[in-house]
Amino acid sequence: MDASKNNDSDLEEKILIAHQNNDGLKLAELYAEAAYNSPNENKACFFMVNAYTLALECKHPDTQSFFQFLKKHARET
Amino acid sequence: MEKTATLNQVCLPIGKANGLPNEHYTCSSVFKEEKDILLFDKWSGLAVSAEISNIGDVVPIHFQGTPLFIVRTKENKVKVFQNTCRHRGMILIDKAKSIEGAIRCPYHSWCYSTDGNLISTPHVGGPGRNLHEAIDRSKLGLTEVRSHVWMGVIWINLSGNAPKFEDSMKELIDRWADFDRPLFHGGKESSFTIEIAANWKLAVENYCESYHLPWVHPGLNSYSKLEDHYHIEYKNKFSGQGTRVYQQLKDKEGNVFPDFSNLKAKWDTAAEYIAVYPNVLLGVHRDHAFAIILIPDGPEKTYEHIHLFYSQDKTPEHLRLKNREQWKLVFDEDIPVVEGMQKGRHAVNFDGGRFSPVMDNPTHCFHFWVANEVQNGRKQK
Numbered sequence: 001m002d003a004s005k006n007n008d009s010d011l012e013e014k015i016l017i018a019h020q021n022n023d024g025l026k027l028a029e030l031y032a033e034a035a036y037n038s039p040n041e042n043k044a045c046f047f048m049v050n051a052y053t054l055a056l057e058c059k060h061p062d063t064q065s066f067f068q069f070l071k072k073h074a075r076e077t
Numbered sequence: 078m079e080k081t082a083t084l085n086q087v088c089l090p091i092g093k094a095n096g097l098p099n100e101h102y103t104c105s106s107v108f109k110e111e112k113d114i115l116l117f118d119k120w121s122g123l124a125v126s127a128e129i130s131n132i133g134d135v136v137p138i139h140f141q142g143t144p145l146f147i148v149r150t151k152e153n154k155v156k157v158f159q160n161t162c163r164h165r166g167m168i169l170i171d172k173a174k175s176i177e178g179a180i181r182c183p184y185h186s187w188c189y190s191t192d193g194n195l196i197s198t199p200h201v202g203g204p205g206r207n208l209h210e211a212i213d214r215s216k217l218g219l220t221e222v223r224s225h226v227w228m229g230v231i232w233i234n235l236s237g238n239a240p241k242f243e244d245s246m247k248e249l250i251d252r253w254a255d256f257d258r259p260l261f262h263g264g265k266e267s268s269f270t271i272e273i274a275a276n277w278k279l280a281v282e283n284y285c286e287s288y289h290l291p292w293v294h295p296g297l298n299s300y301s302k303l304e305d306h307y308h309i310e311y312k313n314k315f316s317g318q319g320t321r322v323y324q325q326l327k328d329k330e331g332n333v334f335p336d337f338s339n340l341k342a343k344w345d346t347a348a349e350y351i352a353v354y355p356n357v358l359l360g361v362h363r364d365h366a367f368a369i370i371l372i373p374d375g376p377e378k379t380y381e382h383i384h385l386f387y388s389q390d391k392t393p394e395h396l397r398l399k400n401r402e403q404w405k406l407v408f409d410e411d412i413p414v415v416e417g418m419q420k421g422r423h424a425v426n427f428d429g430g431r432f433s434p435v436m437d438n439p440t441h442c443f444h445f446w447v448a449n450e451v452q453n454g455r456k457q458k
Contacts, residue, residue, distance in 0.1 A: 036185040046200075049199045049206075052197065056179040057177070060178075075207050
């Protein structure tokens with residue numbers, strides 16, 4: 001059994017639940033986790049864009065670090 | 078005899094003038110025309126700043142069909158924006174709430190700061206890319222509406238064409254310099270709304286004259302008599318009435334509201350009630366003030382949003398409640414006559430009516446302003 005696939009689907013489910021609960025702070029954290037776990041840059045940046053967007057809305061304490069992540073990959077300025 | 082008075086006749090000296098023709102109270106196309114000329118092109122009342130008392134507070138408001146929101150920015154400034162995302166025009170704020178961080182569009186999540194700057198455009202350049210050369214965020218901030226806070230009221234100029242607020246309202250600001258200070262909204266129970274089946278202008282007209290007091294407000298007239306009142310008129314700006322015998326509200330123990338500090342002696346017994354054209358009715362007294370913001374909803378319906386203000390943040394609740402009830406009684410007494418005048422505007426042979434050259438001067442002042450502005454607006458088309 002592939003443990004990483006299990007982790008992915010587990011994370012995906014948590015993200016869906018957080019969306020249902022409209023829990024922006026949690027969502028930002030889960031998307032950031034997905035970004036950090038992603039195997040390639042494009043996928044990581046996709047998730048980090050989501051994390052950063054929700055973090056901006058909720059004033060998440062890690063907003064700046066999410067921004068720096070995107071900036072480092074030339075996805076933000 | 079003509080069936081309706083022309084706008085030229087409205088502008089004649091009061092002894093010869095007729096009131097505004099019926100169509101200015103009943104006709105949808107004239108209502109729309111007046112909306113542009115009298116409301117959008119001037120400084121109109123929108124709301125009170127007390128509705129957004131904390132940083133980050135945001136309230137969506139439709140003003141004559143235009144979706145807006147008011148916000149208290151992180152810098153503690155009151156601002157008014159068009160409530161639409163610069164991307165697909167989606168409504169940004171759907172209910173009153175407190176914004177913690179950014180304003181996020183619920184559609185594609187473009188994000189704006191509370192002072193209107195576009196700060197994030199997720200995936201705009203493709204998945205995972207927040208940038209695209211065609212999207213210049215510095216030019217895509219929220220569309221701000223000119224606004225100004227005075228007497229607790231948020232005034233807006235939607236067209237952007239009016240002179241600066243301080244210049245537009247100079248005469249009244251000078252007249253009421255004593256009250257140009259922080260006013261403290263009395264809280265939830267000090268706000269109420271009255272819905273009237275009448276054109277908004279009839280609410281203005283009724284407010285600015287004292288002629289009707291003996292008949293419509295016998296309670297008020299028992300201590301503040303018709304002869305105690307004086308007219309207030311400033312052509313093309315405002316009109317209203319004052320009384321020389323204002324008596325403070327007292328409870329059984331004789332407690333009163335604290336006065337505004339350092340008022341001129343005039344205000345010991347005087348109070349003034351002024352209609353600020355187009356849609357704000359203000360009242361000032363030594364110990365409290367009020368603002369009525371008229372929000373038209375079509376030619377024959379108006380919401381009157383009433384707000385009471387005091388000289389201090391903390392005032393006795395029982396007095397505030399009593400004051401609210403006292404004013405609500407007065408404003409409720411006006412409803413039948415304002416609605417009655419509206420019904421009268423459907424009489425095809427009504428000629429706009431005639432004015433008492435002695436008692437109706439503030440009303441004629443308002444009619445003159447409306448007629449003059451509408452005529453000028455029509456010429457500019």
